Amino acid sequence: VIRYDDVNVGDTIPARDFTVQRINLVMYCGASGDFNVIHWNERIAAMVGLPNVIAHGMYTMAQAGRVVTDWAGDPGAVEEYKVRFSKPVVVPDDDKGATLTVSGEVTEKLDGNRVVVTLTAKAADDTVLQGARATVRLG
């Protein structure tokens, strides 16, 4: 478990890759209740002008969140988590899917043993999350 006193602004959380395939989106549809057709139907995704089926923004947010919760130790330490979905994660129907790469950096130390972690998330060279930050209360 990371301690507040041991953390400095500028500390980084190394990049991690997450594979996103159609099966992940189908599972996320079921678990989240969001069955929007653009997350599983290529035909309708194209009809509404998307390049292909896209991942739920919330699926991407969840993967990026893992980088913070695994770093913090206790996932219950996350007090605030916000993102803007700047580009979709396009998930082709092949054996590879998409690769999401997430890294983090401590950008603020606040009172009350809280720190701000700013996240960077990319897929196919696009920045898919902007202004992604989590406020975490450390021990």
Place this chain on the structure above:
Amino acid sequence: MALNREWIGKTFPASAPYEVSRVKIREFANAIGDNNPAYLDTDAAKALGHPDVIAPPTFAIVISFQMGAQVVFDPGLGLDYSRVVHGEQSFSYVRPIHAGDVLVGTPRITDIRDAGRNELLTWEAAITTVDGEPVCTAVNTLVSRGTAAEVAQ
């Protein structure tokens, strides 16, 4: 079709109570591929000081999504859900959600505005226990693609 701007400020009825179960937390954690013991193992969660398994920080979207159904599918709003992509999301927690919580919230549309060819719809809900204990505030911005008024005309 552009969204109905008269719906800005509209408050919707309180959602039906949502009972958070260990099984649902496990299903959600599996779906996001996260095996953190705090989500799956009651003893591990208790060792961290939680009363039961806790939910991942983005789990509140499950509750928020159920609450939001009456917003996004309100015929008076005029939203075509196949045109919707997620724009922004934030969660502010007073404490983590844990198994056994029974949660409710009252969604309110706070903003609808143009952003180029698209429209942005923002709604939020303060999620509390049925006893009124604050747990989480979720703010959700949806993008309605290509529906800005100048495009429609």
